[in-house]
Amino acid sequence: MKIEMKYWKKLTPEERLARVQQALKDNVDFSKDASLGYPASKLDEKVFTNESLFLREMPVLSTYIANPNHIGCHTFGTSEFAFKGTQAIEREVLSMIAVDLFKIEDGQYDGYISPGGTEANVQAIWIYRNEYLKKHGAKLDEIVILASEDTHYSIPKAANLLMLDWEKIAVDPVTRELTSDAVRQGLLSSLSKGKKYFIIVSNMGTTMFGSVDNPIVYTDVLKEYQVPFRLHIDGAYGGFVYPFGDFENQINFTNPDVSSITIDAHKMLQAPYGTGIFVCRKGLIENVLTSEAKYVEGMDLTLCGSRSGANAVAVWVILTTYGPHKWYEKISVIKMRTNWLCKQLDQLGVSYFREPEMNIVTIRSECVPIEIAHKYNLVPQSHDESNQWLKIVLMDHVEIEHLKDFIHDLVSSKSLSPN
Structure with missing residues (x-):
């Protein structure tokens, strides 16, 4: 594997601590600053104290106690000024993932640290559903999700939440591979039900088998029938494993058909639970802009809304510990x-x-x-x-x-x- 990284670097413990301490200084300090308008504060000091030298020298735990809220998407427009320090760290993490690991060009992506891979998968399908509804005039019953029978349960959950159908594609029972015939059969079945717009979820490491779909098997068939599609890669499990092999990984943004990728940090990366990562190409995430969130600077483009900035710091610390x-x-x-x-x-x-x-x-x-x-x-x-x-x-x-x-x-x- 060729390891040529622009943003993902190994740092010393002193460098990591200094970076996070500076980020916290750039955030609002609820202990000292006159911050009257936020429905937020640091963690309750009667339960969570940060007075010990030990805790002050633990960057992730210090961030948990400071309790930054990373509501919104910090790669798109403006964000809450009070937490600008740790938001910058989140953007650094996203650069390591989107640019270095998944090979997108600088500045050509949006994304955020989500509360897990399930939300990140729902976020992707939500974006593409809204894109079809808003920009193509699609009806709900004309949109369908194509994903294999080994796909994570977050996909039928997304289908239920977003009122979409899921066309389950069979895999080979021995190799767990997708075949063109199975995809074609699923596509024809969907077309016969009046489906016109397709959201593909291709797996980079299924939960039960670790099997990896070849997304080109999907896209070749859909291009043959000249139907509109969006392609999402669910790398929630495999994203921190599969690309690190002695082969040239093609499941990334060098494939122009890939629109978004999910990856979990709370699996192989051993970050605290509730730490997923969602990245997509520019021009997509605004399909889920919640304009009613006018009191939030930059408004909101995420499913969860408020989320802990400490999770972003945890991923940053892990990645820079290893390189x-x-x-x-x-x-x-x-x-x-x-x-x-x-x-x-x-x-x-x-x-x-x-x-x-x-x-x-x-x-x-x-x-x-x-x-x-x-x-x-x-x-x-x-x-x-x-x-x-x-x-x-x-x-x-x-x-x-x-x-x-x-x-x-x-x-x-x-x-x-x-x-």
């Missing part, structure tokens, strides 16, 4: 552990699925006794008797020793031995 090279090394180690596990399962003849550049191994449920599945907290595809799959996610805390214990128990339970 791109150390992050690549970390993901490489995790992939090596995943390779080791797959080799053991191969020797035992255990049936499983694994996307080669991902760190999820999904095993056929009949291959793992239920007591072992419970002991190691394997996650089922379905929490009922119909379940067919159990997954292992090779997160940072999952080491070879844990995997050895799992393999040992699996061998003992089945009286198996490696070939």
Whole structure:
């Protein structure tokens, strides 16, 4: 993998602390400033104190206590002046993600740190639904979401919230791949129901299998039928894993059909929960501008409205602690552990699925006794008797020793031995 980054750099602890402290100084200080108009304050000092030297030297915790509100979208127009310091840090994070990781040109994107990947996916579909309604004169029942059967549940949730239909595209049961025939079948089915406008959600790492869709399979078929579409990449799980491989990743903004990307920081990046990232091309996010939010400087273009600036600072601190090279090394180690596990399962003849550049191994449920599945907290595809799959996610805390214990128990339970 070529690692050429413009914004994503590794910084020393002193540099990180100084940057965040300066950002907090640039924000309103509710302890000292005469700020009478905001329905906000720092966290209650009777419960959350920031007097200890320890906390003052912890940039993320200091930001939580300062409690900046990042309402709105800080890449578009103006924003609340009171929190300009930490808003600048959020913009720096978005530059690292949009420009360095996903290869968009400087200044050609909008986005924000969302409360998770679910909202970021809903945000994308909301934007494109409104674009079709406002600019194309579409009717609600003429707009449809195309996404695979392995797609995250946030997509049917978005369909329900936004009153859209979801055309579920079948995948190959062995390879979990999309095929042109399956996409064509889904498209023709949608057309037969009167659908005219299409929102594609293509996966970069599905939740259960870690499988990665080739978005070109979607777009080639829709171009063949000359129908309007928008393409969103759901990289909520895979966004911090899949691009860090020894291959040239094409699932990014170098593909002109990609309009937006979701990525979660609270999965592989180990940021606090409630930390998603949404980025899209310029000219799109204004489709969801809430003009009624006139008391908010710049108004609002996000689903959530008020959100914690501390989450943006957390992502910034994590990214600048590692830098791109150390992050690549970390993901490489995790992939090596995943390779080791797959080799053991191969020797035992255990049936499983694994996307080669991902760190999820999904095993056929009949291959793992239920007591072992419970002991190691394997996650089922379905929490009922119909379940067919159990997954292992090779997160940072999952080491070879844990995997050895799992393999040992699996061998003992089945009286198996490696070939």
